Amino acid sequence: MGTPAYVYDLDGLSAGARALEASFGAAPHLTAYAVKANTAGTIVRALAAAGTGADVVSGGELEVALGAGIAPRDIVMSGVGKTDAELDQAIGSDIYAVQVESVEELERLAARARAAGKRARLGLRVKPGVMIDSHAHVATGHDAAKFGIARSELGMAWERVDAHPELLGVGVSAHVGSMLRDVDPYLAAARVVLDVVKTRLASGRSLEYVDFGGGYGIDYGGAPAPAPPAFVTQALALLRAEGLDALRFVIEPGRSLVGPYGVLVARIVQTKQSEGRRWTMIDAGMNDLVRPALYGAKHRVELLHAAPAEPEWRVVGPVCESSDDFGAHPLGPAPSGLVAIRDAGAYGFVLASEYNGRALAAEVFVSGGAVTHVSASPGRSAWVKRRLEA
């Protein structure tokens, strides 16, 4: 097999998605898979077959979701900077809801709906004012975040919704951030959303859905996280306690549906020992998996050809940056062979680049113990050609 390559376990991710779907019982719901976590058509189709819809944040992701066969009524669109063209696309596709993140966006949505001669369905994304214990780059629900509408401005936002006959306000959403290792911040945001919902309903208007976002963490080998169904069952209990369980309950999980079911396979290029330091150089780098460089993330790295052995060696990629470093792992003195970088199914390939003249990795999809599909690397010559033509 050519390396580096992402390898995905389709059976594992389908089983995970089915377990999450089952946790809703008979409750009306939508698992809007956050497509940004992994946009591979094979994966989006496998999750859709297990019952999920999609949360998209760009025109490109909307095309992937629709192209993978997801019904428009199972698609929501998030994002703080949707362009007019993207709003037109969302309106034209009749998606379930555009989740509006500012009053300014709301006005633009109304203008685009008017131009299209249609009524746009929208949800208001609330800024819940909840800080989470995660990397600052992925905390999105606190007051200084660019995301969502401040609670103090919601009254005005609803007034603007009601002032436009081209708009239909159907829901309220929030998303506190990513890599939650605890259900509490999720429930704290859910309570804020439900307060907003109750105020809206008390004004005599109706709503169709509530959306508490995604962000369920996974275990990268250090700290465990609650399984995704734990978030759903506790949020459902809250909805029931508030008598709001007739609303469609929307969630937006990304990482937890795909992260554990992908590995990045790389080849050891060489080892290097100097002044008591030990490095294992591999042919995957930060251009293939940027999470360690961007968030200080640590993914487990394991030898594929033998049991892991002490002592620890620092696993590094070939890119000319010191942040191209996957951390110390018990590989022993292995100068050749393959390694697997685990839990790379989410925010792996989608964040990859061609930095340092390195082609994007291949993607390999496995089901029933066999490779069912391969998306080949575009290869080095394609990169060289494009750069020479630029």
Ligand code: LLP
């Ligand atoms: N909904 C919204 C509005 C989001 O912004 C996100 C993720 C999700 C749902 C899905 O969150 P998840 O369930 O995957 O945690 N690249 C980072 C993560 C960025 C998350 C961006 N937004 C990482 O590799 O850790």
